[in-house]
Amino acid sequence: MSGYFDHIEKIQYEGPNSANPLAFKYYDPKKIVMGKPIEEHLRVAACYWHSFCWDGHDIFGAGTFDRPWLSGPMDQAAATQKLDVAFDFFDRLGQPFFCFHDTDVMAAAETPREHVENFAAIVDQIEAKMDASSTQLLWGTANLFSHPRYMAGGATNPNPDVTAFGALQVKHCLEATHRLGGSGYVLWGGREGYDTILNTNVGQEMEQLGRFMTMVVEHKHKIGFKGDIWIEPKPHEPTKHQYDRDVGTVYGFLKQYGLEKEIGVNIEPNHATLAGNSFEHEIEMANAFDIFGSIDFNRGDPQNGWDTDQFPHDLREITLALYYILKGGGFKNGGSNFDAKIRRQSSDADDLFHGHIGGMDLLARGLMNAAEMIEADALEDFKKSRYAGWESGLGEQMLSGKLSLSEMSDAALKGNVSPAVMSGKQEMLENYLTNAVK
Numbered sequence: 244m245s246g247y248f249d250h251i252e253k254i255q256y257e258g259p260n261s262a263n264p265l266a267f268k269y270y271d272p273k274k275i276v277m278g279k280p281i282e283e284h285l286r287v288a289a290c291y292w293h294s295f296c297w298d299g300h301d302i303f304g305a306g307t308f309d310r311p312w313l314s315g316p317m318d319q320a321a322a323t324q325k326l327d328v329a330f331d332f333f334d335r336l337g338q339p340f341f342c343f344h345d346t347d348v349m350a351a352a353e354t355p356r357e358h359v360e361n362f363a364a365i366v367d368q369i370e371a372k373m374d375a376s377s378t379q380l381l382w383g384t385a386n387l388f389s390h391p392r393y394m395a396g397g398a399t400n401p402n403p404d405v406t407a408f409g410a411l412q413v414k415h416c417l418e419a420t421h422r423l424g425g426s427g428y429v430l431w432g433g434r435e436g437y438d439t440i441l442n443t444n445v446g447q448e449m450e451q452l453g454r455f456m457t458m459v460v461e462h463k464h465k466i467g468f469k470g471d472i473w474i475e476p477k478p479h480e481p482t483k484h485q486y487d488r489d490v491g492t493v494y495g496f497l498k499q500y501g502l503e504k505e506i507g508v509n510i511e512p513n514h515a516t517l518a519g520n521s522f523e524h525e526i527e528m529a530n531a532f533d534i535f536g537s538i539d540f541n542r543g544d545p546q547n548g549w550d551t552d553q554f555p556h557d558l559r560e561i562t563l564a565l566y567y568i569l570k571g572g573g574f575k576n577g578g579s580n581f582d583a584k585i586r587r588q589s590s591d592a593d594d595l596f597h598g599h600i601g602g603m604d605l606l607a608r609g610l611m612n613a614a615e616m617i618e619a620d621a622l623e624d625f626k627k628s629r630y631a632g633w634e635s636g637l638g639e640q641m642l643s644g645k646l647s648l649s650e651m652s653d654a655a656l657k658g659n660v661s662p663a664v665m666s667g668k669q670e671m672l673e674n675y676l677t678n679a680v681k
C-alpha cells in the first residue's frame with residue numbers, strides 16, 4: 244500500500260447497469276468468449292511511463308498533477324516510492340500486466356556503470372513486488388531517446404560510443420525482462436531516423452540499425468529468452484523521418500536483414516494514423532506478413548497532427564481491430580498495452596482509474612462484438628465469394644506459377660471477353676459493421 248490511492252476501493256465488475264464510474268461495466272475477466280476468458284484474450288497492460296512518470300507538464304506549462312514521487316530528483320528513494328504507487332494501482336485495478344522502459348523505473352543515471360547499478364537495484368525491487376502481486380510483465384524496453392546523448396539516435400547515431408551506451412541499456416533491459424518473466428521485448432525507434440538529410444547518411448544508418456537488431460536477436464537466443472521481440476513502427480515524432488515508419492516498411496527492413504522470422508511488430512493506432520494508415524490496415528498487414536505481435540492501444544485527435552496518446556473510446560474502431568486480431572489467431576505473447584495518458588486537466592488521482600477502466604471496458608465490448616462477427620462471419624463469406632476465381636482455373640494456375648505473362652495474355656485473347664464488373668458492396672458491408680457494434 245503506497246497511501247496514494249487509499250480512497251479508492253478495489254475495482255470490481257458490476258455489469259452494464261452499474262452507475263458506479265469506478266467499476267467495470269463490460270470487462271468481466273473470467274467471462275468466456277470464444278472458449279477463453281476475456282482476460283486471457285486481451286492480456287491488458289498498464290504502461291509505467293504515461294501513468295507514473297509524467298506530472299502533466301507540456302511544452303507551454305508546468306506539471307498539473309500531484310505526484311509526490313516526481314517532485315524532487317529521481318533518486319533511489321523516489322524510484323522506490325514510484326514502484327510502490329504503481330503496484331498499488333495495478334493491484335486495485337486488478338491489472339493483469341504492465342510494461343516499462345528501463346529509465347521509467349530506475350533512479351537517474353549518467354554513466355554506464357551508474358546505469359547498470361541503479362537499474363539492477365530497482366529490478367530486484369520489481370521482482371519482490373511481482374512476487375506479492377498478480378500483475379505480470381507483458382514487455383520491457385530501453386529508452387534510447389530521452390537523454391541528450393541520444394539526440395541523433397541510439398543504434399543509428401553517428402557516434403559509436405553512443406550506440407555502445409544504447410547496447411548496454413538494451414542488453415540489461417532484455418535480461419531484466421527475461422528474469423521478470425516478460426513475454427515480449429519492444430524496440431521503438433524514436434530517434435532512429437533524422438531531422439535533416441543534409442547531415443545524414445541514410446544508407447550507413449540503416450546498416451547500423453540492421454546490425455543492432457541482429458545483435459539483439461543473437462543476445463535473446465544466447466540468454467534463452469523465449470518471448471518475442473517487436474519493433475514498434477511510427478513515421479515521425481520526435482524525428483522528422485523515422486526508419487520504422489509503418490508495418491510495411493518494417494517488414495521490408497526485416498527482410499533486408501534476414502530478421503523476418505525473428506522480429507514482429509507492436510502496433511499503435513496513433514502511430515498508424517500519423518503514417519496515413521488506419522489501425523486495422525496495420526493489423527492486417529502484420530497478419531499478411533505473419534509478424535503480428537502486440538498492440539499499444541490509444542488514439543489520436545483528428546484535429547491534432549501529433550501523437551496525443553489518448554485512451555481509446557471508439558467502439559467501432561476497436562471492434563474492427565479486435566475482429567482482425569482474432570482472425571489472425573489472437574494475442575500469443577503479445578497483449579493490449581495502454582500506451583495512453585490522461586489529459587493534463589485530469590488532475591485527480593482517480594482519473595488514472597477512469598482512463599484504464601474505460602479502456603478495458605471498451606476492449607471487452609469490442610472483443611464480444613468481434614467474437615459475434617466471427618460466429619456468423621459475413622465479411623469472410625463475402626470475401627470468399629469475391630476471390631473465388633483464384634481457387635481454380637486461370638487464377639489457380641497463375642498463383643501456382645504454372646503460367647507466364649505471355650500465357651496469361653494468350654488466355655485473355657482466347658476468351659476474348661471483357662470481364663464483367665463485380666460490386667465491392669461497400670455500403671452493405673459498412674451497414675453490417677454498424678449493426679455489429681453494440
Ligand code: XUL
Binds near residue numbers: 431477
Ligand atoms: C512513443 C511510444 C513509446 C513506445 C515505447 O510514441 O509509443 O512509448 O511505446 O518506447
Ligand code: CO
Binds near residue numbers: 431475511539582
Ligand atoms: Co507505444
